[in-house]
Amino acid sequence: MSRTPIQFLVAPKEVKRFIIECMVAIGTEAKHGAALADTLVAADGRGHYSHGLNRLEMYIKEVKTKACDGNATPTIVKETPSTAFVDARNGLGSVAGIFCMQLAIEKAKNTGIAWVTCAHSNHYGIAGFYSQMATRSGLVGMSMTNTSPLMMPTRGKKEVLGTNPIAFGAPGMDGDDFMLDMATTAVAVGKVEVNHRKQIPIPTGWAVDKDGKDTNSTSEYNDGGKLLPLGGREETSGYKGYGLATMVDVLCGVMSGGPYGERIRKWTGDPSEADLGHMFMALDPSVFINDFPTRMSGLMSDLRNQQPAESDKPVLVAGDPERMQEKLVEQDGGITYHVSIINAMDQVADSLSVQKMERTSKHS
Amino acid sequence: MSRTPIQFLVAPKEVKRFIIECMVAIGTEAKHGAALADTLVAADGRGHYSHGLNRLEMYIKEVKTKACDGNATPTIVKETPSTAFVDARNGLGSVAGIFCMQLAIEKAKNTGIAWVTCAHSNHYGIAGFYSQMATRSGLVGMSMTNTSPLMMPTRGKKEVLGTNPIAFGAPGMDGDDFMLDMATTAVAVGKVEVNHRKQIPIPTGWAVDKDGKDTNSTSEYNDGGKLLPLGGREETSGYKGYGLATMVDVLCGVMSGGPYGERIRKWTGDPSEADLGHMFMALDPSVFINDFPTRMSGLMSDLRNQQPAESDKPVLVAGDPERMQEKLVEQDGGITYHVSIINAMDQVADSLSVQKMERTSKHS
Numbered sequence: 001m002s003r004t005p006i007q008f009l010v011a012p013k014e015v016k017r018f019i020i021e022c023m024v025a026i027g028t029e030a031k032h033g034a035a036l037a038d039t040l041v042a043a044d045g046r047g048h049y050s051h052g053l054n055r056l057e058m059y060i061k062e063v064k065t066k067a068c069d070g071n072a073t074p075t076i077v078k079e080t081p082s083t084a085f086v087d088a089r090n091g092l093g094s095v096a097g098i099f100c101m102q103l104a105i106e107k108a109k110n111t112g113i114a115w116v117t118c119a120h121s122n123h124y125g126i127a128g129f130y131s132q133m134a135t136r137s138g139l140v141g142m143s144m145t146n147t148s149p150l151m152m153p154t155r156g157k158k159e160v161l162g163t164n165p166i167a168f169g170a171p172g173m174d175g176d177d178f179m180l181d182m183a184t185t186a187v188a189v190g191k192v193e194v195n196h197r198k199q200i201p202i203p204t205g206w207a208v209d210k211d212g213k214d215t216n217s218t219s220e221y222n223d224g225g226k227l228l229p230l231g232g233r234e235e236t237s238g239y240k241g242y243g244l245a246t247m248v249d250v251l252c253g254v255m256s257g258g259p260y261g262e263r264i265r266k267w268t269g270d271p272s273e274a275d276l277g278h279m280f281m282a283l284d285p286s287v288f289i290n291d292f293p294t295r296m297s298g299l300m301s302d303l304r305n306q307q308p309a310e311s312d313k314p315v316l317v318a319g320d321p322e323r324m325q326e327k328l329v330e331q332d333g334g335i336t337y338h339v340s341i342i343n344a345m346d347q348v349a350d351s352l353s354v355q356k357m358e359r360t361s362k363h364s
Numbered sequence: 365m366s367r368t369p370i371q372f373l374v375a376p377k378e379v380k381r382f383i384i385e386c387m388v389a390i391g392t393e394a395k396h397g398a399a400l401a402d403t404l405v406a407a408d409g410r411g412h413y414s415h416g417l418n419r420l421e422m423y424i425k426e427v428k429t430k431a432c433d434g435n436a437t438p439t440i441v442k443e444t445p446s447t448a449f450v451d452a453r454n455g456l457g458s459v460a461g462i463f464c465m466q467l468a469i470e471k472a473k474n475t476g477i478a479w480v481t482c483a484h485s486n487h488y489g490i491a492g493f494y495s496q497m498a499t500r501s502g503l504v505g506m507s508m509t510n511t512s513p514l515m516m517p518t519r520g521k522k523e524v525l526g527t528n529p530i531a532f533g534a535p536g537m538d539g540d541d542f543m544l545d546m547a548t549t550a551v552a553v554g555k556v557e558v559n560h561r562k563q564i565p566i567p568t569g570w571a572v573d574k575d576g577k578d579t580n581s582t583s584e585y586n587d588g589g590k591l592l593p594l595g596g597r598e599e600t601s602g603y604k605g606y607g608l609a610t611m612v613d614v615l616c617g618v619m620s621g622g623p624y625g626e627r628i629r630k631w632t633g634d635p636s637e638a639d640l641g642h643m644f645m646a647l648d649p650s651v652f653i654n655d656f657p658t659r660m661s662g663l664m665s666d667l668r669n670q671q672p673a674e675s676d677k678p679v680l681v682a683g684d685p686e687r688m689q690e691k692l693v694e695q696d697g698g699i700t701y702h703v704s705i706i707n708a709m710d711q712v713a714d715s716l717s718v719q720k721m722e723r724t725s726k727h728s
Binding site for chain 2: 078080081082083085111112113114115117140153154155156157158160168170178180182186187203204205206212230231232235236237239240241243244246247249250251253254255256257260261262263283285287288289292295296298299302303306307308309310313314315316317318
């Protein structure tokens with residue numbers, strides 16, 4: 001067979017090397033590049049490709065245009081034994097996020113619970129990366145961030161809230177953690193993009209067209225459409241998803257002193273600072289009970305062991321699809337990337353004089 | 365006109381008097397009856413009739429059969445400056461809930477944040493009652509409770525999680541607070557009941573029939589049907605509502621050491637103890653910024669002042685429908701009750717030798 005392969009495998013370590021070298025090439029310190037790489041590689045490894053390597057060019061552009069300061073280090077503005085207010089100083093969101101969750105974990109280990117609010121930050125990758133930092137320390141963790149407006153609220157006409165994700169993690173036995181990481185829109189933008197590429201219509205309830213009418217057409221969505229909140233339209237309780245998205249902005253935008261709602265810069269093409277806010281919570285279950293991980297695994301077993309409606313589709317718990325994907329990466333010895341992203345990264349490599357990612361073609 | 369009135373007005377104080385006297389008549393201390401009355405009257409006053417007077421007979425039955433101990437007082441089992449583990453000792457959920465949130469508020473005022481987990485409790489009414497206790501003290505508040513299984517999880521066949529509500533409140537200016545109080549099912553059972561009474565079909569995405577198939581028939585729901593999680597089916601992201609419901613059970617059932625998921629007793633007819641768990645969080649925004657309520661009102665104004673899709677349906681924020689209802693109660697000088705609930709309460713009054721509720725007929 002001599003046809004061009006359409007899928008390639010790249011070892012996670014190699015993806016990380018590539019991201020760090022790209023960031024260093026544009027003047028970012030290696031340790032900050034490594035923080036960014038950790039969050040992007042985690043996203044790709046879990047199958048959340050929309051938040052991985054796919055976004056590297058955006059981060060590079062933001063640092064090069066100085067919309068984001070790649071070398072800024074976060075500082076603690078105010079703190080108590082159980083809380084901290086952190087200024088990300090317009091640095092990389094991943095750097096701020098890792099700093100804040102580490103701080104929350106340390107505080108929670110002393111006091112049982114900690115809450116950290118982060119101001120003046122940038123896109124921090126997948127929210128679930130931070131809640132997982134907590135579960136890996138044996139704690140319950142939560143993280144949220146506000147984002148640029150994409151969601152049309154119930155009864156509204158235009159997009160005024162972001163996809164504002166909520167991540168919640170709780171440690172089970174042997175690393176089998178409950179990991180919820182969800183946009184508060186019905187779906188993230190990436191899902192609409194996938195259907196568009198595959199030319200599959202989208203289900204009613206995902207999005208509306210530019211006039212706010214239901215649409216099943218990805219082209220109509222791309223032409224000024226908006227995402228619907230989780231729950232869809234009002235009659236199917238879309239106001240709950242809208243309420244959750246608002247809650248996220250209360251805890252991230254309002255609470256951080258930064259912009260909120262439609263005051264946040266647009267998703268694309270806006271050269272100003274993102275000025276996003278995040279929240280991080282860590283909670284030590286041992287201040288209540290001693291056998292939390294055992295009980296947590298008990299709940300997850302109960303849920304997984306239910307009889308499924310269709311025998312080939314087992315009931316899952318939050319985090320299972322990502323775990324399967326991570327297992328696949330381990331089996332394959334690398335993350336699977338489509339040729340389009342490999343080609344795009346090769347161009348980035350050329351433009352920054354960085355060594356291209358080593359890969360092998362994947363035989364499907 | 366001599367036809368029988370179908371709606372009556374009862375002053376909130378009179379509803380409260382009635383509830384307290386009923387509870388005292390079955391041996392419950394007046395102060396505990398008052399706690400229950402406060403949460404039930406708040407629910408009815410906000411238009412959440414499913415959680416108000418409508419449930420009084422259930423509470424009476426539970427106390428009379430000793431499934432719930434009406435006179436138990438909650439005790440603190442374990443605490444740190446920012447956390448507490450409370451044993452409700454199988455007392456009234458409202459008594460435990462008020463105790464726990466009061467404790468969380470006091471702790472948060474000292475340390476910035478507090479988290480209280482409550483074990484061995486009973487139905488505590490509307491979750492939003494407790495988050496509002498926090499907002500009335502100038503704090504951000506959150507409360508959740510697990511409940512009896514009614515929700516069929518994504519890919520499942522039977523009900524294994526409750527409607528597991530999430531309440532979140534944040535203080536705005538002049539008592540104009542953001543108040544999210546939502547079941548993590550697409551809708552609460554009460555909504556299906558309302559459609560059933562009015563003989564209106566239910567929208568696809570609310571519920572499934574006994575075999576797990578989509579249904580628009582309330583009769584099919586009543587014949588062994590189950591509620592769907594917020595988001596509905598898998599293709600419209602119902603797994604997110606399922607994930608949120610699981611999160612609630614992690615924080616309430618798993619964390620409290622009590623039963624979780626389908627180990628919780630059935631909603632009706634089960635004479636055993638409910639053994640529910642709740643969580644309460646209070647957070648003082650002033651540990652981060654000084655102008656939280658002003659900024660909060662700013663966000664709510666932005667959201668409300670959007671141009672609506674239909675000019676007669678303004679964009680709302682969470683808590684607005686309840687506020688409108690409360691204003692109506694004030695204007696009318698009483699809560700509006702349907703004749704059926706008035707008749708049922710008259711029977712309760714007779715059976716307990718308590719004075720019937722004073723009411724006036726409402727001319728609609």
